[in-house]
Amino acid sequence: MQTFTADSAEELAVVSRSDFVESRHIGSAVIVDPRGAVVASIGAPEEPVFVRSCLKPLQAIACMELGVPLSGDAAVVASASHRAEADHVSVVKNMLSSVNLSEDDLQCPSCAPADADNRAAMRMSGMAESRLFFNCSGKHAAFLMAQKIAGGRPEDYLRPDSLVQKQVRKTVEEFCGEAPAAAGIDGCGAPVYALSLPGLARGIAAAASEKNESAQQLMTAVLASPWAIEGHGRENSVVIERLGILAKKGAEGVSVMATPDGWAAAVKVLDGSSRPASLVALRLLAAAGAVNMEAALGVLSDIAPRVTGGADEHGRALDAGEVLPGAGLLAAESALTAARPDNPAGTSSDNQTMSQADTAEQH
Structure with a gap:
């Protein structure tokens, strides 16, 4: 395909x-x-396209549907392709510690912070690259929280047949109104789906217009803390802050925006x-x-x-x-x-x- x-x-x-x-x-x-x-x-x-990180708001909602108490900055960072600003990293650490997990449980790649200030601080201190700095670490932390709260083995959280990934697929189909045309592995190691652009648009519109309680909680958090979805002064964060709409871009030229x-x-x-x-x-x-x-x-x-x-x-x-x-x-x-x-x-x-x-x- x-x-x-x-x-x-x-x-x-x-x-x-x-x-x-x-x-x-x-x-x-x-x-x-x-x-x-x-x-x-x-x-x-x-025609289907891998929707990459545009899927993150729906992945965060899926975690909420499994009982993860995501709210405030944590809900936004779970949906984020973040720059690893200091506050991003702090939020991810707190998400993991809330369920007695740590950076060692993350399965995304390690990297240096994309944020220049935090990258300079890392080099000055001699700190090593970290999975916490990867732009999807908030999503992975939410996956781990959901997998553990639902009673699954945390180490299985990226398996397509894990409790959390089954819920993600269910949420995607419910919100987008279509089954994925294909599945693959995203850059962070998580399952990624190929959807039509109308399907992606409908799914993110449902999130932005607060289709259910979890979507309402996410959208409230996004509008309150737009910085967290990417970074201060960054593209998606600026769109959200100034226009009051949900904006999420993904790798390979995919982007979606939706109004309340x-x-x-x-x-x-x-x-x-x-x-x-x-x-x-x-x-x-x-x-x-x-x-x-x-x-x-x-x-x-x-x-x-x-x-x-x-x-x-x-x-x-x-x-x-x-x-x-x-x-x-x-x-x-x-x-x-x-x-x-x-x-x-x-x-x-x-x-x-x-x-x-x-x-x-x-x-």
Whole structure:
């Protein structure tokens, strides 16, 4: 089995340098409304993709369903792809100690902190790389807690037939409304599933719109501590903090965002690049009226990957271009804007496709 090919992908974004398009990102994307209906799509969104860390909110909910008392920062870190800031590491340690387990029980890889300050502190102190610093350590801690609380052997927590992984699959199917098309091993060693993009969008929309008590507890925690899902000033954390929506990216160019009232957009960049994923998801939500366009564009301007060239007199890199919507995204935006109830009668959908600057000025 494999994911979709370039033949069925569409252009999601382009990279412009000095007004010359030097790169094109292709892939698939979809947006669903609060009923779960697909309202716009790009490429081949029904083809399965490994959803990678986009699955983490559902994995955290599965742990809660097994009786893990996740709340506050611990609930968010269980859903996180964190940077191993000092507070992330402290939360993971406390999660493990709450069930008399330790770092030694984690089965994710060891690494240095991604957070620069904590990495520098580690080197200054001579501390070794640690499983606690791995970006998925919070998820693994939650798995261990769930496995132990449910009465299973903690050392079996990554086995697909373990109590916790059976609950994860059950939760995924319940929230996403589909069975995984394939299963594999994620970068952290946990089971990972291939889903359609509409299925992923519906699942995260159900989490964001508080489908059950566990989802409600998770969403409350995420909105209260957005820093914990990635890190201070980091992409997903900024989106959550400023727009009040659930945002989760995964490896290999997968990303999903969902609003508390049940809109959701999911993206897969075919070559695995994460560079355009947030741009695509946020602009789809904004074009549908699910989030404010001006606010979305403001966030994108702050989190967008820079296209640089040269330096100023202090050696600081200068901007030489930007990442812009591609043809497939622009077409989907135009269709979404034209279909909105607040679209003035007789307005051409072509005229509804605006540049980022034009959009910002008109709001």
